[in-house]
Amino acid sequence: MVRHPTAKQPPGNPGAPSGDKTSQARRKFLAGMAGAAGSGCLLALGMGLYAGQARALPGQALRPPGALAEADFLAACIRCGLCVRDCPYDTLKLAPLGDPVPTGTPYFNARAIPCEMCEDIPCLKACPTGALDPKLTDIHQARMGLAVLIDHETCLNFLGLRCDVCYRVCPVIDQAITLEKLHNPRSDRHAMLLPTVHSEHCTGCGKCEAACVLPEAAIKVLPQGLAQGRLPEHYRKGWEEKEKHGGSLIGEQVEMPVRGLEGKAYGDSRVSTPPPPAETAPAPDNAPGGLNSRWKP
Amino acid sequence: MSQPTRPGQDAIAVKGWLRAHQWLLLRRLCQSGILALFLAGPWFGLWLVKGNLSSSLTLGVLPLTDPYLLLQSLAAGILPAGTALLGAAIVLGFYLLVGGRVFCAWVCPVNLITDLAAWGRRRLGLKSGRSPDSRSRYGFLAGTLVAAAATGTLAWEWVNPVSLAHRGLIFGMGAGIWLLLGIFLYDLLLVSRGWCGHLCPMGAFYGLLGRTALLRVAAPRRAACDDCMDCFNVCPEPQVIRPALKGVGQESPVIYSPDCTTCGRCIDVCGKQVFKLTHRFDQRSTS
Secondary structure (H helix, E strand, O other): OOOOHHHHHOOOOOOOHHHHHHHHHHHHHHHHHHHHHHHHHHHHHHHHHHHHHOOOOOOOOOOOOOOOOOOHHHHHOOOOOOOHOOOOOOOEOOOOOOOOOOOEEEEEOOOOOOOOOOOHHHHHHHHHOOOOOOOOOHHHOOEEEEEEEOOOOOOOOOOOOOOOOOHHHHEEEOEEEEEEEEEEEOOOOEEEEEEEEEOOOOOOOHHHHHOOOOOOOOOOEOOOHOOOOOOOOOOHHHHHHHHHHOOOOOOOOOOOOOOOOOOOOOOOOOOOOOOHHHHHOOOOOOOOOOOOOOOOO | OOOOOOOOOHEEEEEEHHHHHHHHHHHHHHHHHHHHHHHHHHHHHHOOOOEEEEEEEEEOOOOEOHHHHHHHHHOOOOOHHHOOHHHHHHHHHHHHHHOOOOHHOOOOHHHHHHHHHHHHHHHHHOOOOOOOOOOHHHHHHHHHHHHHHHOOOOOHHHHHHHHHHHHHHHOOOOOOOHHHHHHHHHHHOOOOOOHHHHHHHHHHHHHHHHHHEEEEEEOOOHOOOOOOOHHHHHHHOOOHHHHHHHOOOOOOOOOOOOOOOOHHHHHHOOOOOEEEEEEEEEEEEEO
């Protein structure tokens, strides 16, 4: 807003001193109000942008290795970008204003450029504030996120094919991702080898997501809070307690007979392997137990 | 709209264009030089300085960290650790010595924007009495620290135009460009020196550092002043000049106000060569 002092107060106007004072006071008051309003607008703008960004970190944004828990990270990271500079693979970037990630903080998108898990963790060493925790010295202990085989409908291995790419590229192969063998009910004569992620070993580097051959990855690395469930603190697994205790904690259990599983230990409902083909020709009366016992009511 | 103001015509006539702009040129050289040091890495692969004004590493040995950011971090409940503390101590020491707001005039990238706005305002003859109290910035400064404490994050750093501008130039601006455009328009159309002179909490912080600074502008030849008002018109913080130049409330010709950014424009534009850059204890008045 432009004021026109000449219009209201022509120069040389011999106004009474008291009038000048009133006008000055009014001007000062108006100026103060305008200032307050201006500050208010700026503050509102700031808060608006803040509210827009205050949501949780979006699912596809991963923090560098060693990053403190998100709440602490946002207090400790001073947005200098030294980690970005020391990443040899240009994996990390700083979020510009308008990104869904808090302004100026470092993150990476696994599908674009995953973390290569450098043994010396240069990004962490570059951090001047400890927002990337220097206590992390073994990159295998990093937890940038957790890989999740998120789409069982399109994963080629779930379709019974042998893709295995996520498994092959995993830097912690056979620990963070294993292939679990399962019967393929579609062909009934093949196995499905299902890539299975183990949170105990997965660092969240994102190489699996980057390498997934599908146009949209079936395996994705998510922030741990998004990827993992949590059991209630008071839950105990009966079978573990039983083993620890060396027997049932609540005394002997009544054993009910299960039809077709006679002769097996109580609780053992595992299907026995079918007999070799030679013996299958005529079904003898003493057919093997289990679900394929061909027993009919 | 009133007449455009072009301070410094006298000075150009008396001293020549170059000497009437020497501090301005030096300052622009310093600002762009610092920016060039930061940009040489990402643009030309010449990694002399890494990082940005929030925290940087020069030649792989010298850490520098913005103490204001560390203060926010502290307010957010994190005890800063590591080289950031050393870096902040170095920066603190430097500005305590040479004057906190030297940062504003000689380093801060937003200064280029607000100086341009102020120049445009003078040339277009835009005038307005609307300006927030120049102490609003201290309220703002307190506000940013309260916000950090309340949210447990560096809340102000989501939008801080100073760090945002510098980081944006080096790492990518994003929507930050609109924020900076907003500041430009605010300074140009609404309030003279609105951002730097009244609101910026970062400037307020550095101002607080400058209370004991050694490097000061003084008006030793104030007897020669012919009240042409050029220095007032060009000064980003005009309220700092009067006590020293007119001896209001002080005998000394030294500008003690921590609001003074030591930009040296008053020295440039004065045809009577009233001002000079000196130290805090230089009480000489020459005629």
